[in-house]
Amino acid sequence: MKVLNVAEKNDAAKRIANLLANGAVQTRPTFSVYNKLYEFQYQFRNQPCQMTMTSVSGHLLNQEFDSRFRKWHSCDPVELFDAPVIKTCQENMQNIQKTLMQQAAYHQVLIIWTDCDREGENIGYEVISVCQRVNPRLQILRAKFSEMTKQAVTRAMSNLIQPDKRVSDAVDVRSELDLRIGAAFTRFQTLRLTRKFPTALADRLISYGSCQFPTLGFVVERYKAIQDFIRENFWKIDVSHKVDDYLVNFSWARVRLFDQLAVQTIYEMCLENPSAKVVKVQSKPKSKWRPVALDTIEFEKLSSRKLRIGAKEAMQIAEQLYTAGIISYPRTETNIFPPGLDLPSLVEQQTNSTQWGGFATRLLHQPNGPTPRNGMKSDQAHPPIHPTKFDNLNSFSDKHKRIYELIVRHFLACCSKDAIGKETIVEIEIADEKFVTNGLTIIERNYLEVYIYDKWSDKELPDFHEGETFRPTKIELNEGQTSPPNLLTEADLISLMEKHGIGTDATHAEHIETIKSRQYVGLQGVHFVPGKLGMGLVEGYDAMGFEMSKPHLRAELEADLQRICEGRKNPDVVLREQVQNYKQVFIQTMDQVVRLDEALARLLNDGGASAPPPGNPGAAGANRGGNNRRDDDDDDSDDGNDNSRTASSLQQRNSNYTGNNSTASRNNRVAQSNSSMQQNSYSTQRHTSNNQAISEEVLCSCGTVPETKTTRKEGPNCGRQFYKCDTCGFFQWMNETGSNSVRNSNNQSFQSSGFGTQSFSSSSSIMAPPPPRQQGSYYSNTTHQRNQASHSSTRQSRSNNDIAGDIPKCQCNKPAASYTVKKEGVNKGRKFFGCAIPYGAQEERCGFFQWDVDGNINPDDGAGNNSSFQGRSRGGSGFSDSYSGRGSSRGRGRGNAGGAKRARRCGICHQEGHTRRNCPLTGEDEEEDEGSY
C-alpha cells in the first residue's frame, strides 16, 4: 500500500517523517524547490507500507473573482457582492499543485497533516480537492496531533480520523466575505476619493479590509478619547518624614479624592493633631515572576517595547533566524513547553555565550534544572519560541543579534526562578487617617540576572515599630489633575487586536503595516496618530452611522464562524446573510457618500473636485437605483462654503497645538498647590506616587499588586486602563504618575512620550496631537480655605445626578450609614454617609464618605453640600459620630454642587418638587459613573 502524507509546510513534513521513521528517511526533490518528498517505510494498519510525505506552503488555493469582474473598471463595485468567486491555484503554488497531482495518482491513501487549527483544516481540503481530481478513489484521512513529538505523531497515526468539513467551510465563508467586501469597498473608496481629491489623494490606494479598518479604528478611538478627555481636579494628602538619611514618603490610604472641601476638612484634622502613630509594620515575602514561555504575540510586543523594533520587522528577522536553524518556529500561539522538549540541552547550548553563559551554567545546576514558567495557550502544533542553538551571529545584523539576545534571555529567564524579595509595609494614622509606605529588600535576583528588560529595585526604609508615635516632617495638601491616556503604541495595538479577535497572531503585524503604508496612521515617536485620510474615513463612515471601523463586526462574524464549526449554523446561510448585510451597507454608503466627502474635505482642507461623471465606476451607485441620490446632487448642495468653513475652523484649532509641545517643561503638567504644615504657604509641586517608587509595578495600599482593568463604560474615559485592588479599594489610572504631560501655550495639555517626540506641523498628513478638553475652570492656585465658588464649579462636570433621597452603597457594597459631624467647625451638624460597619468593630470599615444632601440640617452650608467622594481604600473616614443605620437603597449618587443654593431636584427625573423616594417614574439604577474617576 502506498500512503501519501501532506503537511502544511516543508519543515513540518520533514519533522513528522523523521519522527515516524526514526530518521530512516529518504529525501527527494519535487517540482517545488522548497517542498521535498520524504519517503520511508511504516507499519500502517498492520501491514508494511510505503509512505510518502510532502507538503504545501500554507494555502494552496486562493479565492478570486471570475475573470469578467477582475478588472477595476469592468463593473460597478456593488456587483462584486454577487459576482461568481472561484478558487484558483496562484502562480507561485503551481509547482506544489503539480507535485500533489503527480503523487496522488499512484497512492491509495491520503493523510492530511496540516496544522490542527481552522486554517489548517481548510488547507487540508484544498489538498484533498487537488488530489481527488486526479484520483477520485483516494481514501482520505486526517492526522490530529498536539505537538511535534514522536509520541504525539505516533498517536495521531494510530488514531486517524475524518477531516472536518464544517471547520473548513467556516474558513471559506470568512475568505469569500473578506474578498467581496474588501474588493468592493476598496475599489469604491479609491476611485471615488482619488477623483474627488485629486491633489491630496493622487495615486493613493484607499483600501478597506475587515481587519485593517478596525485596526485603524483603535488608533482613531484612542486619539478621540484623548481629545475628549475631561481633566478633573483631585486633592490628596501627602505625608513625609525624615529619619537620619532616609526620607520616607507616606501615601494616603484614600489615594485621592475629588472633593476639595472634604480633603481640606480631613487635612485640617490632621494638622490639628499631627502626631503619627505607627499602627502596623508588616513584612512579607514578595516575588517578581519570571516571564512566561514566549509566543508570537508576546514576542512582537516585547520587540516593540524593549528593543524598539517593530512587530513586522521583528517577525521578518525571527523568520530569518528560524530559516538559519538558530531559533524555533516563530509563528506560534503556544506558551507552554511540551514535556518532551529537552530543555537542559537547549540551556547547555547557551553556556558558550560570553554574555549569558555563566547564567546558563548556573541554571543547569540549579535544583530540578531548568523549570519553565508556562502559560495557558497552545496551538497544538508549535512549541514556544526558543533558541535551538548558540550562535554568535557574526554574519547577521545588529538587529538580528538583539532579537536573538531577547529570545535567548527570555528563554533562560523563563527556565529560571522568580525573583524573591521582602516587602515591608508601614501603616500610620494621623487623626484617624491612614497613610502607608512600602519598602523592598531583594533577596534573590534569580531570573533578573539574565533578563535585563525587567527592573526591580531595593527601597530601604528606616525601622518603624508598632505603637511608636512621631511628628511627621511634612503634611501636605496637594492638588492634581487626572490625565488622559497615552496614544497607542504598537504593543498596545497588538493587545487590542488580540483582545477583539482582529487578525491572527501571524497577521497582526501585517495589518498594522498596511494602515501605515496606506497612510491611514502615522507614528509620533512610538505612538500611533491617525492620519488625516484615516481619520476622514472613520469619521465619514461614522457620520453615516456605519461602524465600519469598530471591532464588533468582525467579532460577530467570528461568532457565526464558530457556530458553523460546531454545526449549529449552515455556512451558506451565514455567507448569504453576511454578504447581503454588507451589500446593504454598501448601497447606503453610496446614498450618503457625501458624508465621506465632507469628512475628508474637512480634514484634508480641500473642498474637493467636482464629482466624477455619471456612469463612471468611481461614482458607483450614482445612477443605480431609483432611491439613490445622484452624486452630482451631493456636490451641488453640500460642498463649497460649508466644507471650507469647517476646514478652516479645524485649521485654526490645529494651529494652536503646533510645534510647542516638545519643549514645554514636564513639570508644568499640573498646576498644583500645596500647603505645608510648617510653612502654611503654597508652592507649586509635582506629585509623585510613593507606591510607584518601589518598582515598575504599581502597588496598592494593601501592598499587593492591583489588578489591571479597563474602563468599559461609555464616556471620556472609556478604554482607559486602571489599577484596582478589590481588597483595599485602591484605584489609580495607568500611566498617570509615570506619564509626562506637557502644557502648551494655549494652556491645554496633551501627552508626550518620553522619547522620540517631534514637533507637529499643521501641514502634516497626520493629525495634530490631541488636546484634552479642559474641565470647567482651571485652577492655577488653591488655598486650603474653603472656597465654595470654585469648589462648586469643579463639581459641575462630574455628575448631573442629584442624590436627593437616595441612600448610597459604600465600598463594601452595603447600604451606607448616616452620620453627623460633631466636631467643631463649619461642618458641624452636617450629615454624611459612611460605611455602616461601626467604629471599633472587628470587621474593617471601608473609607466611603459622602455628604447627605437630604439630611443636612445646617442651613448655612450653602452650595457644595451634596458633594461626594469615595475613598479608594479601607481606613477610617476621620469622622466618628452617632450611628444610625438606614434602610437599603439602590444606586450610588454622585455629587453635584451648584454654585448657588438651588431647589432640590429628583435624582431620577431631575424635576423639582419631589425626590427619588416619591418620583412618579420608577427609575432604574443609576449606573456607576466610572468615567468620573
Place this chain on the structure above:
DNA sequence: GCAAGGTC
C-alpha cells in the same frame, strides 16, 4: 491597483 489567511 482590491481582503485575509497560510508560508518561504
